[in-house]
Amino acid sequence: MTSERVRSGRYFMMGNEACAEGALAAGCEFAAGYPITPATEIANRLAKRLPQVGGAFLQMEDEISSIAAVIGASWTGKKVMTVTSGPGISLMSENIGFAVGVETPCVIVNVQRGAPTTGMPTVGVQGDMVQAKHGSHGDYEIIALCPSSPQEMFDYTITAFNYAEKYRTPVFILSDAFVGHMREEVTIPEAKTIESVYRKIPSQGTDPQSIRGFLDEDIAPMPIFGRGFKAHVTSSCHDQAGKRNLIDLSSLDLFVRRLSNKILKHKEDITIVDGNYAKGDVVLVSYGPVARSASAAANEAREAGLPAGTLRIATVWPFPDHEIEKMARKAKHVIVLENNLGQMYPYIKAAAARFTGVSFLAPALIGQIHDPEEIVRKIKEVVQ
Amino acid sequence: MKEIVHPLRRFVRPSVVSSTNCPGCGNGIVTQSILRAIDELAMDIDDFVFVSGIGCAAWIPSPFFNADVLHSIHGRPLAYALGIKMGLPEKKVMVVSGDGDLVAIGGNHLIHNARRNVDMTVICVNNSIYGMTGGQAGPTTPAGVETTTTPYGSFENPFDISRLVIAAGATFVARWTTIHPREMTRSIKKAIRKKGFSFIEVHSQCPVQFGRKSGMNGSVEMMEDYRKRSVRVEKAAGFKEEQLKNRIVVGELVDIEKPEMVEEINRIRAKAMRRPS
Numbered sequence: 001m002t003s004e005r006v007r008s009g010r011y012f013m014m015g016n017e018a019c020a021e022g023a024l025a026a027g028c029e030f031a032a033g034y035p036i037t038p039a040t041e042i043a044n045r046l047a048k049r050l051p052q053v054g055g056a057f058l059q060m061e062d063e064i065s066s067i068a069a070v071i072g073a074s075w076t077g078k079k080v081m082t083v084t085s086g087p088g089i090s091l092m093s094e095n096i097g098f099a100v101g102v103e104t105p106c107v108i109v110n111v112q113r114g115a116p117t118t119g120m121p122t123v124g125v126q127g128d129m130v131q132a133k134h135g136s137h138g139d140y141e142i143i144a145l146c147p148s149s150p151q152e153m154f155d156y157t158i159t160a161f162n163y164a165e166k167y168r169t170p171v172f173i174l175s176d177a178f179v180g181h182m183r184e185e186v187t188i189p190e191a192k193t194i195e196s197v198y199r200k201i202p203s204q205g206t207d208p209q210s211i212r213g214f215l216d217e218d219i220a221p222m223p224i225f226g227r228g229f230k231a232h233v234t235s236s237c238h239d240q241a242g243k244r245n246l247i248d249l250s251s252l253d254l255f256v257r258r259l260s261n262k263i264l265k266h267k268e269d270i271t272i273v274d275g276n277y278a279k280g281d282v283v284l285v286s287y288g289p290v291a292r293s294a295s296a297a298a299n300e301a302r303e304a305g306l307p308a309g310t311l312r313i314a315t316v317w318p319f320p321d322h323e324i325e326k327m328a329r330k331a332k333h334v335i336v337l338e339n340n341l342g343q344m345y346p347y348i349k350a351a352a353a354r355f356t357g358v359s360f361l362a363p364a365l366i367g368q369i370h371d372p373e374e375i376v377r378k379i380k381e382v383v384q
Numbered sequence: 385m386k387e388i389v390h391p392l393r394r395f396v397r398p399s400v401v402s403s404t405n406c407p408g409c410g411n412g413i414v415t416q417s418i419l420r421a422i423d424e425l426a427m428d429i430d431d432f433v434f435v436s437g438i439g440c441a442a443w444i445p446s447p448f449f450n451a452d453v454l455h456s457i458h459g460r461p462l463a464y465a466l467g468i469k470m471g472l473p474e475k476k477v478m479v480v481s482g483d484g485d486l487v488a489i490g491g492n493h494l495i496h497n498a499r500r501n502v503d504m505t506v507i508c509v510n511n512s513i514y515g516m517t518g519g520q521a522g523p524t525t526p527a528g529v530e531t532t533t534t535p536y537g538s539f540e541n542p543f544d545i546s547r548l549v550i551a552a553g554a555t556f557v558a559r560w561t562t563i564h565p566r567e568m569t570r571s572i573k574k575a576i577r578k579k580g581f582s583f584i585e586v587h588s589q590c591p592v593q594f595g596r597k598s599g600m601n602g603s604v605e606m607m608e609d610y611r612k613r614s615v616r617v618e619k620a621a622g623f624k625e626e627q628l629k630n631r632i633v634v635g636e637l638v639d640i641e642k643p644e645m646v647e648e649i650n651r652i653r654a655k656a657m658r659r660p661s
Contacts, residue, residue, distance in 0.1 A: 030470055051656035056470060056649055060463070061496040068456070068463030068493075069470070072435075075454060076471025098457050209398065225433050225452040226472045232397070232447050234455035243399060244447060244455075 006191035020045035022157030063088035097136030124178035141263035144172035277309025297375035328352035408603030410588030421572035437485035441509035459489030498552035519593035555580035561610035
């Protein structure tokens with residue numbers, strides 16, 4: 001990566017801008033999007049920065065065409081990204097299913113805002129957590145990462161590109177207006193220290209008839225366009241060669257199961273969690289900016305002599321149920337903290353409730369990060 | 385005896401042994417016109433990336449053409465094609481899809497890519513109906529036709545697709561019917577060579593759906609009807625608006641020069657690289 005791509009140094013930077021710089025550092029070559037609050041700063045920065053490094057940003061007529069153009073460009077071998085907020089994800093949903101179905105690496109950034117519908121655009125809410133997993137129709141798996149700070153907007157954007165390339169799949173960054181608009185210190189490391197993954201592709205000159213470019217649980221080489229691979233890419237049910245099969249039900253079973261297993265089989269490699277708990281703790285499970293409150297509350301509780309720990313799930317999808325189970329076996333009690341009415345709570349409860357009690361603490365106001373005092377009160381309540 | 389192989393078979397994916405088109409469908413004529421154009425230009429099919437959407441016409445390149453083919457979702461092939469053109473500007477990008485795909489659900493992408501003047505060739509097979517789903521009315525269905533979703537007759541005004549695309553800024557627009565295969569081939573050749581957004585509307589018979597709904601007896605009668613109703617654009621210039629009612633104005637309607645978007649982006653990029661900030 002060139003120095004123009006990776007602007008190493010220490011900055012006081014907005015989360016959204018750090019995300020755009022992360023994309024550049026990861027090797028993003030093409031991005032497309034449509035203006036939307038609170039994600040616009042990412043698009044603005046990409047529009048300025050991508051042409052400087054030989055790439056391009058296109059402002060499209062809507063979010064549907066934004067993701068479509070991004071998927072199209074990915075099939076030419078480019079590293080690609082689109083950025084939006086909840087309403088844009090709703091529009092993109094059908095195409096996200098396409099990207100999953102034909103195994104297209106791409107990064108989708110959702111800077112979540114007050115929702116449902118038009119909602120309250122400048123307020124951060126974690127309202128689209130389950131949409132990321134189930135937004136498009138059908139059974140499928142997705143990867144989603146949840147940053148808690150501008151630094152992680154940079155770091156996780158790079159991780160998202162690497163996962164997208166490695167697993168040939170769309171990867172979500174599930175940020176929100178708090179983290180997107182937050183300004184903090186961001187360190188951009190030296191280019192040579194940044195790991196950059198590129199998808200497997202068939203070797204030049206491979207006989208097109210012999211390419212099995214789809215439906216491998218260990219990720220098939222991608223027969224990208226323009227190399228003479230004569231790829232047939234269809235989101236209709238297809239076999240490993242990409243050939244459509246709309247007759248044989250067993251081909252549908254393979255299509256659904258292999259696409260899902262491709263992610264689930266590698267869950268351990270994809271999972272990023274940050275656990276700081278001991279046996280007998282009341283463990284606060286959270287993600288994104290709420291994890292900052294959780295961490296402050298746990299410190300306060302420990303100072304007050306209460307047994308408190310934290311588990312932050314940075315990889316939200318595939319759901320890290322093993323990590324939740326591991327924690328729940330040790331915990332005295334689990335308190336789930338989310339800036340919503342309990343989107344990940346049922347999943348966490350399903351994994352933890354077999355081993356310990358699980359409660360949910362919603363914020364006082366949807367759109368407000370939890371007050372650590374309020375969390376400490378809840379810890380006291382469950383300890384007694 | 386030596387096996388007789390169609391001279392265009394080399395452009396067809398070896399694994400493809402049959403067609404999914406209904407008997408009498410116009411898709412075969414359009415397919416031949418496209419492949420003949422490529423052949424007559426002495427181009428390789430690997431010089432192209434084909435993109436299609438959903439509907440009968442979308443199955444023309446997919447899986448038939450032995451090249452890179454992206455068979456996308458309903459309405460969005462032009463947006464996918466734009467991304468592909470951005471990544472592979474040296475390739476010819478051709479979109480083949482139907483009127484429902486490109487003009488109804490995908491109408492927004494059609495006008496915006498025409499406006500942008502992105503270098504691509506779009507073949508819009510206009511059969512005036514939704515064929516694959518069983519004969520529903522579309523934005524090209526003539527008023528009065530009884531379809532499965534307009535059982536008492538269609539009550540909407542149909543689009544003049546070519547005029548729409550011209551108004552949106554396309555640099556090459558031609559319209560033909562399946563009774564004009566040679567003219568169609570000539571126009572496709574021009575469209576491929578054209579640096580810019582080129583659009584070919586082909587009126588194509590769907591005897592199984594539109595034919596039955598409109599009371600016509602099979603593809604021969606439908607193509608005869610095209611012959612009768614077609615009027616060359618040069619001749620149509622002298623017609624009054626009411627004389628053109630129910631007629632199909634055929635020919636090369638527009639052929640102009642405008643800056644092409646991908647080249648413009650290259651120019652902008654050179655400026656950005658000189659001026660980093």
